[in-house]
Amino acid sequence: MYRSAVYDEPLLNELVSSKKEKIKPLDILPDSLKRNEKINIPDIDETQVVRHFHHLSQMNYGIDSGIYPLGSCTMKYNPKICGEIASWDGFTGTNPYQDVSTIQGNLQVMFELERMLCEITGMDYFSLQPAAGAQGEFLGMLLTRAYHESNKDFERNEVILPDTSHGTNPASVAMAGFKLVEISSTKEGTVDLDVLEKVLSEKTACFMLTNPNTLGIFESEILEISKLVHDTGALLYYDGANMNAIMGKARPGDMGFDIVHLNLHKTFATPHGGGGPGSGPVGVKMKLEKFLPVPRVCKNKKEYFFDYDAPESIGKIKGYYGNFSVLLKAYIYILMMGRDGLRESSEIAVLNSNYMKKKLLDSGRYELPYKELRKHEFVLSCEKLKQEKNVRALDVAKRLLDYGFHPPTIYFPLIVKEALMIEPTESESKEDLNCYVDALIKIADEKPEIVKNAPNNTPVKRVDDVGATKNPVLTWNMI
Amino acid sequence: MKFIPNSSIKDMMLEEMRINDVEELFSDIPKKIDIKKLDMPKSLSQQNTKQRLRRIAKKNKSFYDVTSFLGGGIKPHYIPSVVKSIISRAEFYTAYTPYQPEASQGFLQAMFEYQSMIAELTGMDISNCSLYGGFTALAEAALMCTRINRKKTFVIPQNISWEKKSILNNYAKGPGIEVKEVSYDIKTGKIDLEELKKHVDENTSGVYIENPNFFGVFEDKVDEISSFVKDTGSLFVVGIDPISLGVTKSPGEYGADIVIGEGRSFGNPMDFGGSSLGIFACKKEYVRQMPGRLIGMTKDTDGKRAFCMALQTREQHIRRGRATSNICTNEGLCALASVSYLSWIGGNGLEKLSRINFEKGQKLAESIELIDGFKGIFSGVHFNEFVIKCKKDANKINKKLLRRDIQGGLILDTWYPKLKNCMLFGITEMHADADIEKLVSALKEESHV
Numbered sequence: 001m002y003r004s005a006v007y008d009e010p011l012l013n014e015l016v017s018s019k020k021e022k023i024k025p026l027d028i029l030p031d032s033l034k035r036n037e038k039i040n041i042p043d044i045d046e047t048q049v050v051r052h053f054h055h056l057s058q059m060n061y062g063i064d065s066g067i068y069p070l071g072s073c074t075m076k077y078n079p080k081i082c083g084e085i086a087s088w089d090g091f092t093g094t095n096p097y098q099d100v101s102t103i104q105g106n107l108q109v110m111f112e113l114e115r116m117l118c119e120i121t122g123m124d125y126f127s128l129q130p131a132a133g134a135q136g137e138f139l140g141m142l143l144t145r146a147y148h149e150s151n152k153d154f155e156r157n158e159v160i161l162p163d164t165s166h167g168t169n170p171a172s173v174a175m176a177g178f179k180l181v182e183i184s185s186t187k188e189g190t191v192d193l194d195v196l197e198k199v200l201s202e203k204t205a206c207f208m209l210t211n212p213n214t215l216g217i218f219e220s221e222i223l224e225i226s227k228l229v230h231d232t233g234a235l236l237y238y239d240g241a242n243m244n245a246i247m248g249k250a251r252p253g254d255m256g257f258d259i260v261h262l263n264l265h266k267t268f269a270t271p272h273g274g275g276g277p278g279s280g281p282v283g284v285k286m287k288l289e290k291f292l293p294v295p296r297v298c299k300n301k302k303e304y305f306f307d308y309d310a311p312e313s314i315g316k317i318k319g320y321y322g323n324f325s326v327l328l329k330a331y332i333y334i335l336m337m338g339r340d341g342l343r344e345s346s347e348i349a350v351l352n353s354n355y356m357k358k359k360l361l362d363s364g365r366y367e368l369p370y371k372e373l374r375k376h377e378f379v380l381s382c383e384k385l386k387q388e389k390n391v392r393a394l395d396v397a398k399r400l401l402d403y404g405f406h407p408p409t410i411y412f413p414l415i416v417k418e419a420l421m422i423e424p425t426e427s428e429s430k431e432d433l434n435c436y437v438d439a440l441i442k443i444a445d446e447k448p449e450i451v452k453n454a455p456n457n458t459p460v461k462r463v464d465d466v467g468a469t470k471n472p473v474l475t476w477n478m479i
Numbered sequence: 480m481k482f483i484p485n486s487s488i489k490d491m492m493l494e495e496m497r498i499n500d501v502e503e504l505f506s507d508i509p510k511k512i513d514i515k516k517l518d519m520p521k522s523l524s525q526q527n528t529k530q531r532l533r534r535i536a537k538k539n540k541s542f543y544d545v546t547s548f549l550g551g552g553i554k555p556h557y558i559p560s561v562v563k564s565i566i567s568r569a570e571f572y573t574a575y576t577p578y579q580p581e582a583s584q585g586f587l588q589a590m591f592e593y594q595s596m597i598a599e600l601t602g603m604d605i606s607n608c609s610l611y612g613g614f615t616a617l618a619e620a621a622l623m624c625t626r627i628n629r630k631k632t633f634v635i636p637q638n639i640s641w642e643k644k645s646i647l648n649n650y651a652k653g654p655g656i657e658v659k660e661v662s663y664d665i666k667t668g669k670i671d672l673e674e675l676k677k678h679v680d681e682n683t684s685g686v687y688i689e690n691p692n693f694f695g696v697f698e699d700k701v702d703e704i705s706s707f708v709k710d711t712g713s714l715f716v717v718g719i720d721p722i723s724l725g726v727t728k729s730p731g732e733y734g735a736d737i738v739i740g741e742g743r744s745f746g747n748p749m750d751f752g753g754s755s756l757g758i759f760a761c762k763k764e765y766v767r768q769m770p771g772r773l774i775g776m777t778k779d780t781d782g783k784r785a786f787c788m789a790l791q792t793r794e795q796h797i798r799r800g801r802a803t804s805n806i807c808t809n810e811g812l813c814a815l816a817s818v819s820y821l822s823w824i825g826g827n828g829l830e831k832l833s834r835i836n837f838e839k840g841q842k843l844a845e846s847i848e849l850i851d852g853f854k855g856i857f858s859g860v861h862f863n864e865f866v867i868k869c870k871k872d873a874n875k876i877n878k879k880l881l882r883r884d885i886q887g888g889l890i891l892d893t894w895y896p897k898l899k900n901c902m903l904f905g906i907t908e909m910h911a912d913a914d915i916e917k918l919v920s921a922l923k924e925e926s927h928v
Binding site for chain 1: 748
């Protein structure tokens with residue numbers, strides 16, 4: 001079981017103090033730009049630097065530490081081989097503007113990865129440029145606008161979203177200048193076709209959907225949804241955050257989606273790095289290809305090359321060609337998994353999720369609002385615990401830390417009260433799933449004051465995040 | 480199957496769940512779209528995968544095979560082993576965004592230190608803990624200016640990277656921000672001050688300049704620009720190459736409101752352009768309009784110092800459609816590499832590094848300008864990049880250099896038609912004197928052919 005080390009680790013500027021010092025200005029520089037004082041960053045010996053960050057790392061939980069069932073985040077094991085290969089000089093030492101004859105390996109990776117992602121999703125083309133899922137969504141919205149405008153359809157300024165959507169969806173939609181229309185879900189936790197039909201109009205640019213949705217429920221009426229949306233001339237967008245549920249089982253392209261984004265740092269096992277770098281490739285159907293960002297990677301008889309000849313392209317969304325190091329790791333992962341491995345990943349991810357769900361439901365401690373069959377994730381409610389013992393989802397999450405586990409996503413989706421959103425992924429063994437389930441059951445039976453005072457086995461006790469927002473201290477100079 | 484521990488006990492688990500077939504768990508997928516198999520190769524062993532990737536990597540030529548003098552932003556920098564060691568710690572490498580602060584104190588503290596150092600470097604009060612890259616950082620800055628002052632024209636110099644410009648234009652569309660370009664002085668390579676003054680008025684949300692600019696030239700009229708930008712009530716946004724800040728003033732010292740830049744050069748490899756690290760710092764009065772994640776210092780219930788994500792009420796997972804940006808995953812590990820790098824190099828080291836880059840930049844430019852058929856075209860003082868006009872066809876020169884395992888400068892005329900046969904050269908501490916000599920002698924020979 002994971003146990004965090006506990007250090008009172010000083011800040012770097014407390015480790016070695018740094019003071020303002022005059023330096024000899026660089027004569028040749030214009031006076032207006034000459035620096036006269038040394039940058040006030042401490043000069044620390046290498047040994048101390050290493051120990052400092054080593055200590056910090058020992059107070060941080062990663063997927064290598066244990067189960068990390070954050071719903072909608074797909075925290076699966078990151079194969080070591082991917083990181084090792086991606087650190088070879090042959091890849092890391094290449095410059096994006098090098099002569100094309102000297103980067104044939106990189107282009108091959110990008111070209112083949114694009115084909116792989118097309119096959120997995122059933123789309124026709126992919127852009128590998130977006131740096132994260134949210135940027136993929138934003139690109140999707142730019143493509144949506146470009147598509148309608150090229151059809152001289154200038155009135156379409158609304159994007160419809162279900163009330164279960166990820167927070168990035170409405171944020172990306174708003175950033176792209178569209179008006180948000182949020183629709184409520186059915187009692188089953190799925191898209192309400194009647195409501196959808198009512199809000200669809202000649203103003204609708206796009207309907208954005210996650211399938212399976214954030215409750216982990218597959219939208220079985222997807223073909224009907226697709227027909228409704230397309231009949232009004234709008235596009236259908238697929239948020240691929242939950243793609244880990246259906247690889248090799250079903251494809252967004254076959255469901256009728258026009259635009260898809262994937263999260264390589266979720267479904268394709270690239271490490272999340274404490275919050276990036278990620279990668280959010282965007283796939284489209286044929287009719288949207290001409291709007292994709294430049295350059296596209298193409299191949300002639302002789303070699304791979306970059307194609308910038310796309311007059312209707314939206315241009316660029318991210319510098320160069322996207323987060324190549326992440327693309328490379330995902331490419332390696334897909335090669336190793338192959339068609340059977342990817343399908344098996346999704347099958348076991350769904351099996352693990354339903355296994356945990358059943359055990360937790362059988363325990364009678366937690367409730368599962370909405371439909372029972374789930375895919376790779378499920379959302380429990382702690383409402384009963386709250387009513388009976390005043391124990392909230394937040395308390396359960398913090399108490400899990402004492403048991404050495406990373407908590408699930410909490411308070412999301414918003415339509416479930418006191419939500420625990422659990423996504424075990426295919427990486428966990430039955431024993432680990434059982435331990436997690438046991439911990440959740442034990443916590444429900446514990447005295448409320450124990451749970452409400454958790455965590456106690458962590459380097460710090462419950463952190464005052466309200467205070468951090470009220471009086472923000474964001475640098476050591478602000479202390 | 481590898482990486483899937485329950486593969487071998489699937490049937491046992493199904494039995495325990497009283498399910499006959501795993502397909503039952505997928506019974507909610509309509510038959511019409513149910514697929515049996517992907518049209519892809521079967522799995523490859525780890526050993527075979529590695530062999531295959533070795534062959535692919537050999538089709539590339541890295542900086543260690545071909546000495547590159549490309550300018551345009553990305554250049555090789557030395558990465559101390561310490562950095563690689565720290566960012567390879569799996570506790571960092573395999574962690575998610577620190578939503579649970581009690582289990583993420585290590586990463587959170589490191590990000591707090593990153594923010595502190597970036598604030599110090601840029602002369603700003605605060606910094607966020609990364610954006611996707613220097614290019615999107617400019618776009619986010621433009622959006623932030625409009626959020627702050629509700630004005631809708633953003634002014635940029637014409638001579639910024641064309642990629643950056645394209646990204647900015649895409650981000651500006653949503654809120655309807657008009658992007659105005661100010662041309663550069665063809666003699667100095669600096670922004671045309673008179674034209675800038677004409678473009679800035681009471682509708683201007685912000686004015687952006689780069690130091691050094693895309694041509695490697697320092698914009699020295701910063702005080703003048705800063706004061707009239709302020710006079711019109713707009714915001715002053717400055718783009719930086721962080722390596723140059725060891726010898727130049729921080730933009731905070733000349734009145735910047737927002738500072739952005741590409742932070743890759745602190746401890747991150749070129750990686751074919753990605754991953755990248757967007758630096759984003761500003762004055763503290765604008766904190767609530769900032770994009771991206773912010774890490775703050777606070778206390779735990781015992782009153783002990785602790786760290787957590789602060790001001791999350793600006794962010795998409797709380798505020799959804801009214802968030803200041805859609806940022807979720809950013810570039811955490813690249814920021815960790817940067818803070819490790821800065822701790823290792825220190826203030827003194829950074830000053831030295833900055834001087835070396837400056838001096839190498841001067842030396843290479845002087846050496847090339849001595850060669851027949853090559854001349855510098857801008858009179859402004861430059862850092863470690865500079866523009867050279869070639870008498871002959873620049874593309875042909877680069878092809879010839881490549882045969883000698885040299886990658887010449889970035890050819891500019893595709894994006895800057897006025898700069899026909901001009902190359903943007905770049906050099907760093909990674910280039911030895913021998914590399915300069917190699918380039919210079921190759922250029923000499925080519926100029927005589």
